[in-house]
Each structure stands twice: as C-alpha cells, then as structure tokens.
Amino acid sequence: MSEYQYEQQEPQTEVYTNGAEVEIQKEWRWVSRLPGYGGEYSQQINDMAQDYQQAVNLEIEAWRIRNGQEPGADGTLDISAQDQAQAQSLRAQAHELRVESVGKAGAIAQSIKSRWNEQQIGLARAGDKQIVRAQPYSRDMNRDIQR
Structure with a gap:
C-alpha cells in the first residue's frame, strides 16, 4: 500500500x-438490591x-x-513479523487482564456470599424478573371484584 493510499484511510482509535x-x-446491577447495601x-x-x-x-x-487494518510496529498497514509479534504481545496482555477480571469477580462474589445469605442473594438477583412474572388479573377475578 502506498503512502498516498494510507493517508486516505480513516484514523483508528484505541477504544x-x-x-x-x-x-x-x-x-x-442486582447487587444494589441487596438489603442494607x-x-x-x-x-x-x-x-x-x-x-x-x-x-x-x-x-x-x-x-x-x-490483518493489516491498523498500523503495526512499523507504522504501516503492511503485515510484518514485527507486527505479528506485537499482536501476540497484545493478546497475552489481554489474556492476563481477563484472568485478573475473573479473579476480581470471584472475590466480589465471595465477599457478597459472606455478608448475605442465599435467599437474600436470590431475591436480589430475581428483582426485575419477579415483576415480569406477576400474573395479570383473570376475567374471573375481575368479575368477583366487580360484584
């Protein structure tokens, strides 16, 4: 790809x-529904x-x-061995962050389980779902109410 073609590309963002x-x-989000949270x-x-x-x-x-969609280590869209190494390094960093975030999630869950019992956690998790499951009035109930 020539420099001119590269300049025509839209800039990429990191996020x-x-x-x-x-x-x-x-x-x-359910955590906020725990009693006393x-x-x-x-x-x-x-x-x-x-x-x-x-x-x-x-x-x-x-x-x-x-895949040559973003400039690599050499600043071009051409795929080189250096770019492959850079991509591999980024993937390794991503893996470490995923493992870290899973560990943090586990620690949060353990802390919550130590403070609230299973029933309280279950009710908090079900929160919005209970509203959806509410049965609408049947016609027969409606007739009884009108009498």
Whole structure:
C-alpha cells in the first residue's frame, strides 16, 4: 500500500467500544438490591468491568494489526513479523487482564456470599424478573371484584 493510499484511510482509535463493560455492569446491577447495601462494591465492579473491556480492546487491536487494518510496529498497514509479534504481545496482555477480571469477580462474589445469605442473594438477583412474572388479573377475578 502506498503512502498516498494510507493517508486516505480513516484514523483508528484505541477504544473500539464499551459494550463488554456495560454488559458486565448490567450483570452486576442486582447487587444494589441487596438489603442494607451501601454501594461498597460499586467501584470494585466498575474496575473489574473496565479491566475486562480493556482486554477486549487489546484483542481487537491485535486482530486489526494482524490483518493489516491498523498500523503495526512499523507504522504501516503492511503485515510484518514485527507486527505479528506485537499482536501476540497484545493478546497475552489481554489474556492476563481477563484472568485478573475473573479473579476480581470471584472475590466480589465471595465477599457478597459472606455478608448475605442465599435467599437474600436470590431475591436480589430475581428483582426485575419477579415483576415480569406477576400474573395479570383473570376475567374471573375481575368479575368477583366487580360484584
């Protein structure tokens, strides 16, 4: 690819999306419904979600470098052995961050289990689902109410 063609490419960004981070935060939203919860796990959950998101971003960057969609170590879109090594290094960093975030999630879960019993945790996790499962009034119930 010539320099002119490279200049025509749109610039790439380091952050590709925050979808994984948002999904993890949604998955842990139930913690706020625990009785007596005061927000003490919020920062830990956010940190864990950010680590996981960073791992995803590193994997995407590695993939883009390996496929010539993002400049590699030599600053071009040409794929070289140096780019392959850089991509491998990024993938290794991503793996470490994933392992770290899973460890953090486990520590948070253990801490929560030590403070609340299974029933309280189950009710907090079911939170929104209980509302959805509520049975609508049947016609027969409605007739009894009107009498």
